[in-house]
Amino acid sequence: MLVRNLFLCLPGPAFVAVVGHNGSGKTTLFRVLTGQLPYQGSVQLMGREVRGLRRAAAAGLLSYLPQRGSLDFAIAVRELVVMGRYRHHSLLSAYAPADYALADAALARVGMAHLALRNFTQLSGGEQQLVWLAQLSLQDAQVYLLDEPTQQLDVYYRRQVFSLVHDWATTQGKTVLCSTHDLDNLPELTGYLLNLSEPMPQLRPISAATVQEARRWLEQAPVLY
Numbered sequence: 265m266l267v268r269n270l271f272l273c274l275p276g277p278a279f280v281a282v283v284g285h286n287g288s289g290k291t292t293l294f295r296v297l298t299g300q301l302p303y304q305g306s307v308q309l310m311g312r313e314v315r316g317l318r319r320a321a322a323a324g325l326l327s328y329l330p331q332r333g334s335l336d337f338a339i340a341v342r343e344l345v346v347m348g349r350y351r352h353h354s355l356l357s358a359y360a361p362a363d364y365a366l367a368d369a370a371l372a373r374v375g376m377a378h379l380a381l382r383n384f385t386q387l388s389g390g391e392q393q394l395v396w397l398a399q400l401s402l403q404d405a406q407v408y409l410l411d412e413p414t415q416q417l418d419v420y421y422r423r424q425v426f427s428l429v430h431d432w433a434t435t436q437g438k439t440v441l442c443s444t445h446d447l448d449n450l451p452e453l454t455g456y457l458l459n460l461s462e463p464m465p466q467l468r469p470i471s472a473a474t475v476q477e478a479r480r481w482l483e484q485a486p487v488l489y
């Protein structure tokens with residue numbers, strides 16, 4: 265068993281920071297929610313049991329940013345980002361100028377417009393992460409699962425990314441679960457904190473006090489079950 269004692273109901277839309285020691289189960293939780301891992305009990309997404317859900321991404325329910333989203337073929341950044349529009353066009357048709365305009369705007373929002381014509385595989389890890397976020401923003405899903413989206417980013421871009429994905433929840437009505445080890449940027453956000461290192465993890469409203477409490481947990485050695 266990789267995660268246990270998780271009983272919660274998340275009222276969407278909301279921003280949720282999922283924290284916990286290495287190995288506490290953040291990625292595992294996301295893999296359960298994306299239907300990649302079996303589970304005991306009940307896990308529902310927008311009221312539908314996950315194990316019975318087929319093609320949650322194609323239905324616009326879910327969008328997932330894994331921790332390491334690498335590619336082994338050359339593709340221009342703009343072409344990768346425009347693919348976020350896949351639900352809005354048929355399999356064989358080309359993307360329209362309007363789709364590319366949305367891709368360019370998404371790239372501009374993450375500060376990566378200048379890389380639009382570059383080969384994605386030649387970008388730095390942090391640049392690649394920001395390009396993935398641009399693509400995700402075009403997917404227009406109801407729930408976003410972001411596994412450490414700020415992992416490779418510098419201080420400036422970490423703050424930008426938290427602001428961007430928090431905005432998806434507060435102004436676009438999305439539910440965003442964002443796993444992170446970066447507690448410094450959380451106190452200024454609104455939403456919830458879920459600390460998987462606790463024996464009975466609970467959703468707590470984000471505040472200076474709850475972030476500080478989580479920090480105290482994470483500064484201690486993890487309790488191994």
Ligand SMILES: Nc1ncnc2c1ncn2[C@@H]1O[C@H](COP(=O)(O)OP(=O)(O)OP(=O)(O)O)[C@@H](O)[C@H]1O
Pocket residue numbers: 266284285286287288289290291292293
């Ligand atoms: N495929 C697997 N088979 C067996 N154990 C696994 C598997 N994947 C993960 N684990 C274990 O499950 C536990 C939770 O791992 P998980 O990747 O969910 O942690 P995490 O909180 O995302 O960690 P990190 O902060 O290091 O990314 C770890 O002890 C890990 O070793």
